[in-house]
Amino acid sequence: MSEPFRITSAANPVVKTLKALHLKKGRAESGLFLAEGARLASEAAELGVWPQIMAVSAAALERPQVKKLASAAAKHGARVIETSESVLGQIGKRDNPQTIIGAYRQRTFNLDDLPVKRPALFVALEGVRDPGNLGTILRTADSVGADGVILVGQTCDPFSVEAVRATMGSIFAMPLARANFATFDAWRRGRDLLLVGASLKGVKPHDAFPAERGAVVFMGNEQSGLPENMEAACDALVKIPMKGRADSLNLAIAAGVMLYDVWRRRGYAGARD
Numbered sequence: 001m002s003e004p005f006r007i008t009s010a011a012n013p014v015v016k017t018l019k020a021l022h023l024k025k026g027r028a029e030s031g032l033f034l035a036e037g038a039r040l041a042s043e044a045a046e047l048g049v050w051p052q053i054m055a056v057s058a059a060a061l062e063r064p065q066v067k068k069l070a071s072a073a074a075k076h077g078a079r080v081i082e083t084s085e086s087v088l089g090q091i092g093k094r095d096n097p098q099t100i101i102g103a104y105r106q107r108t109f110n111l112d113d114l115p116v117k118r119p120a121l122f123v124a125l126e127g128v129r130d131p132g133n134l135g136t137i138l139r140t141a142d143s144v145g146a147d148g149v150i151l152v153g154q155t156c157d158p159f160s161v162e163a164v165r166a167t168m169g170s171i172f173a174m175p176l177a178r179a180n181f182a183t184f185d186a187w188r189r190g191r192d193l194l195l196v197g198a199s200l201k202g203v204k205p206h207d208a209f210p211a212e213r214g215a216v217v218f219m220g221n222e223q224s225g226l227p228e229n230m231e232a233a234c235d236a237l238v239k240i241p242m243k244g245r246a247d248s249l250n251l252a253i254a255a256g257v258m259l260y261d262v263w264r265r266r267g268y269a270g271a272r273d
Contacts (some may be wrong), residue, residue: 004056004070004080010090014081018055018091018103022161031106033159034091035171036098041069043169044104050076051102055091058082060099069100078102093161106159109177111187114148120193120214121145121262123255124184126152126230127221134158135166136252137219142170144263145270150216151178152230185233188216194235197226198254200247202239206258209236211265217258222251 007015020026021034032052035044038060044050054073060066061082074080088097114122123141128134134156141149149158157163164171179187188195194215198206209215218234220226231237240249240257249257263269 004061004074004082007055007081007083007087010087014053014079015055015083015087015091018053018101019093021103022093024157024160027106027157027159030103032103033106033164033171034101034161035104035164036092036101036161038066038069038098038100040164040169040172041073041100041102044102044172045069045072047172049104049172051078051104053103054078054080055083055088055101056080057085057088057099059085066100073102104172107176109148109175111150111177111179111183114150114175114177116191116193116214117147118214119212119266120147120191121259122148122150122188122193122216123259124150124152124195124216124218125155125220126181126218126226127224128155128219128251130222130251131156131158131160131163132166133222133250133252135163135171137255138163138167138174138176139170140252140256140259142167142174144259146174146259148175148177150184151176152181152184152218181230181233195233196236196238196258197231197234198240198258199225199231199237200239201231202237204236204238206238206240207261207265208238211262215262217255217262219251219255219258 027033050073056070070080091101194213196209196215197218
């Protein structure tokens with residue numbers, strides 16, 4: 001590979017661009033987001049996703065696998081920069097930063113462009129405020145082979161640094177779409193997908209719907225749950241059974257329970273050996 005451009009100052013414009021991606025405004029203006037670590041960069045590369053900018057520590061570039069990854073990124077149009085751990089720490093806002101930090105192009109789908117398999121399984125999220133929850137749900141949806149995650153209305157940013165960290169690389173694998181509720185509801189009805197809402201008002205357990213049908217698992221805000229009009233539109237309103245003193249689960253855990261139960265009832269189809 002040609003020698004990467006060396007940057008030693010945190011005042012460099014490229015470094016400023018990367019640092020700005022911690023802010024929603026910076027991500028909105030650039031259309032980019034940060035992903036940290038060699039593992040995430042390698043997983044993205046396996047999926048054919050390459051960064052616009054890749055910042056790498058000088059020490060890491062001495063390792064053959066990192067040098068190979070940086071060379072491949074450069075061949076795919078990335079601007080590869082070599083810098084110090086101190087500058088990487090300022091980019092990542094960590095005392096012990098990852099040795100590779102990439103800036104990737106944000107990608108979201110239109111609903112009509114989402115592939116709908118048979119039987120389909122989607123996750124829809126409304127009003128989620130915690131980026132850790134959002135990122136964990138993306139990772140869980142990826143792990144069960146879901147077809148996509150749909151953000152309904154206002155949710156936290158899936159491309160924030162906190163959310164991306166929680167996805168552990170699934171941000172590159174899981175199709176992600178945004179829509180208002182009316183558009184989303186019309187889309188899922190047009191594809192004959194059951195809308196299964198999780199709610200404390202549910203009178204049936206979380207597995208009280210046919211797993212063989214294509215479905216959308218619909219989860220609401222961490223505190224208030226789904227709005228009444230959205231609950232009313234659901235084909236099934238279900239509740240995860242509780243036995244102890246706790247009366248609710250963390251949103252990401254609840255989503256995991258529901259998604260894995262659907263997959264279990266489908267015989268864990270497609271599971272790796």
